[in-house]
Amino acid sequence: MYISNISIKNYRNFGNEPFKTKLKKFTTIIGENNIGKTNLLESIGLILSQDITMFRKRMLQLDDINYKTRIKFKEDVLDTTITPENVKFPEVEVQLTFEEMDTKQLSVVGDWFSDNSMNKAKLTYLFRPSNGFNCKDWVEQQREYIQKLKEENKDWQEEKLLNFIEFPIKKYQYLIYGGNDSTNRADPYFLGMLKLELLDALRDAKRELIANGDYKLLFRVLHQNDATAYEDIKGVLSNLDEKIKDNEQLKNIRKTLIEQLEKISLQETTGSNNVDFHFSSLETGEILKKLSLIYGQEPISIERNGLGRNNLLYISLILSRLAPDDNIDTCFRIVGIEEPEAHLHPHLQRHLAGNIQSINEKREDLQIILTSHSTHITSALNMDNMVVLFNESGKVKEHFLLDGFGNDKKGKVHRHYLEKYLDATKSSMFYARKIILVEGIAEEIIVPVLYQLFSKKSIESIGCNIVNVNGVAFKHFLEIIKNGYFIKCAVLTDGDVGKKTENRADNLKKEYETTNSPIKVEVNKETFEKELISANKSGKGKELLLNALKATRPINGPKYIAEIGDKDIDTNTFFDLIEDYKSEFAFNLCDELKKKDVEFEIPTYIKNAFEFIKG
Numbered sequence: 001m002y003i004s005n006i007s008i009k010n011y012r013n014f015g016n017e018p019f020k021t022k023l024k025k026f027t028t029i030i031g032e033n034n035i036g037k038t039n040l041l042e043s044i045g046l047i048l049s050q051d052i053t054m055f056r057k058r059m060l061q062l063d064d065i066n067y068k069t070r071i072k073f074k075e076d077v078l079d080t081t082i083t084p085e086n087v088k089f090p091e092v093e094v095q096l097t098f099e100e101m102d103t104k105q106l107s108v109v110g111d112w113f114s115d116n117s118m119n120k121a122k123l124t125y126l127f128r129p130s131n132g133f134n135c136k137d138w139v140e141q142q143r144e145y146i147q148k149l150k151e152e153n154k155d156w157q158e159e160k161l162l163n164f165i166e167f168p169i170k171k172y173q174y175l176i177y178g179g180n181d182s183t184n185r186a187d188p189y190f191l192g193m194l195k196l197e198l199l200d201a202l203r204d205a206k207r208e209l210i211a212n213g214d215y216k217l218l219f220r221v222l223h224q225n226d227a228t229a230y231e232d233i234k235g236v237l238s239n240l241d242e243k244i245k246d247n248e249q250l251k252n253i254r255k256t257l258i259e260q261l262e263k264i265s266l267q268e269t270t271g272s273n274n275v276d277f278h279f280s281s282l283e284t285g286e287i288l289k290k291l292s293l294i295y296g297q298e299p300i301s302i303e304r305n306g307l308g309r310n311n312l313l314y315i316s317l318i319l320s321r322l323a324p325d326d327n328i329d330t331c332f333r334i335v336g337i338e339e340p341e342a343h344l345h346p347h348l349q350r351h352l353a354g355n356i357q358s359i360n361e362k363r364e365d366l367q368i369i370l371t372s373h374s375t376h377i378t379s380a381l382n383m384d385n386m387v388v389l390f391n392e393s394g395k396v397k398e399h400f401l402l403d404g405f406g407n408d409k410k411g412k413v414h415r416h417y418l419e420k421y422l423d424a425t426k427s428s429m430f431y432a433r434k435i436i437l438v439e440g441i442a443e444e445i446i447v448p449v450l451y452q453l454f455s456k457k458s459i460e461s462i463g464c465n466i467v468n469v470n471g472v473a474f475k476h477f478l479e480i481i482k483n484g485y486f487i488k489c490a491v492l493t494d495g496d497v498g499k500k501t502e503n504r505a506d507n508l509k510k511e512y513e514t515t516n517s518p519i520k521v522e523v524n525k526e527t528f529e530k531e532l533i534s535a536n537k538s539g540k541g542k543e544l545l546l547n548a549l550k551a552t553r554p555i556n557g558p559k560y561i562a563e564i565g566d567k568d569i570d571t572n573t574f575f576d577l578i579e580d581y582k583s584e585f586a587f588n589l590c591d592e593l594k595k596k597d598v599e600f601e602i603p604t605y606i607k608n609a610f611e612f613i614k615g
Helices: 037-048 052-057 067-078 103-108 135-152 158-162 217-223 227-246 248-264 284-288 307-321 346-362 409-421 426-431 441-455 474-482 504-512 528-535 539-552 556-564 571-593 604-614
Strands: 002-009 019-022 026-031 092-099 120-129 172-178 194-199 332-338 366-371 386-392 395-400 434-438 464-468 488-493 519-523
Touching (some): 019 395, 026 037, 026 346, 026 426, 037 120, 037 194, 037 332, 067 135, 067 158, 227 248, 227 284, 409 474, 434 441, 434 474, 434 604, 441 571, 474 488, 474 504, 474 519, 488 504, 488 604, 519 604, 528 539, 528 571, 528 604, 539 556, 539 571, 556 571
Parallel strands (some): 026 366, 026 386, 194 332, 332 366, 434 464, 434 488, 488 519
Antiparallel strands (some): 002 092, 386 395
8 A cells, every 4th residue: 555646725835726636555755955855744744743842733833734725814814805704724734545456454444435337545633713613703703803904004914914813723623534435434553553753854863862761762672572572571570579588788878778768757657767778660561661772893982973873773763663573563664754865974874775775665555755955866867757846826736757758669768768877966956946057077177167156156056057968879868858847958069060960959959949948959060179179269268278288288189279379279170189178177177267357258059058047
């Protein structure tokens, strides 16, 4: 079983138009900060979490209700053209759809089927005004109050009056129901068999790895088994208590302590000042609270451990808690892991991501939703399961990265290439909505600096990313672009005049640069470097090129500079000098371009791409 679809309405940054997305058995969610990744996971918790804190969170606070929806509601209250009974009070709604249930799971969700085929079950969390609250009377009272304020303060604008309408949050209540009938309240016992474990981004790993409280993760893992599993430890502790009572040193300390107590306290009854030493209660829970973890070949306590290792241990503990156990009355678990990359170096991030994914594949009753900002994490995971959340016109939208790829031969070729070559560097493209695709390392190095010269802004400031496709593999990347997530994509490619590939650029333009397309293909005549040289044969640009040449070719560079003197640079001769040193020349030219108040002519085809991306 797994959650196949989720719908969220009016919860935090999700607005009045429900946000809907499908989910996979393993789903990776990426996207910019504050786009709603955490809110999506916590919305699932409103229904499935068994954490004591989440039970309290189900009674939402004012900030849990979408801000724009609240403002619109207050505006409707002020708008007397809307009759009081027609003022709609905001409702928060989260719906989860479940599919592919096994026999045991079907017995649990039997009252929650949402279609006649009995293949889908649905749970809904609804936060709305209570049945005993008279909405019409409340609106009328608010309007009377606001009218009085307006008469007393005639210069007040509507925006100020909105502040005096108190949202009736205390009159709200929540319910969780199954199927399509809101009177079909979900039984808490059956809800308890569907469990959510959430590793939030601000998790305190060190705190959770000490078992000294009923709600600490380590304690819950230790205490999930039958109490009889620890009978042998109880026997040892019982003998230990006997040894403590017979210890002469402790007897003497006990005797002295009693004598002092009798001197300074009132003796009400015989033995009232009696004290004794006690190691531990023999209750299983109290024994387990004494346990702590140590980690490593040279054991280090959790308190002294590094943040990265504690984070790994914390994740491992969660996953160990998921091990199948016939004694645990659970038929389905969903695990939400926020930012597993926390405090881990890149190699370990990739290793961890792959292992979490493999654990999920082996379990039929487990669903994992992972959120991340790390390109090392995302590049190690299956792209089929990757969805990006983004903001468009003030609304949260979603896009699975490989949506639109067909199952035909062409689609499979593109998919195979992208899965193979989208390494950590290139997967960063999914964290931006504007991109420029370039052929090689020289363009990747220089183009961002040229954009800075062009617009006086960094390319990152407009949410754009440079992607080096390492050659001419543009088509595979452009298949992603055309399927609908990126706002704009510019392609900078060589014309390759006189070569076998000279028609390649024209073919790209014909296939991808269509009407209303987000793709713009800009082509030079021969190569990127030659275009830079041709545009800056003389003047200030010439000086910058020659300085970069001198740094790249410390022997032949000065010779060429002496030869040409005041003459213009010869494009082909200059290119021959740097052809085998393109990346080094690119770095040296960047050093020159970053100097203050430089003048450098940007080739027209590159300026056209910048205008397209900027616009």
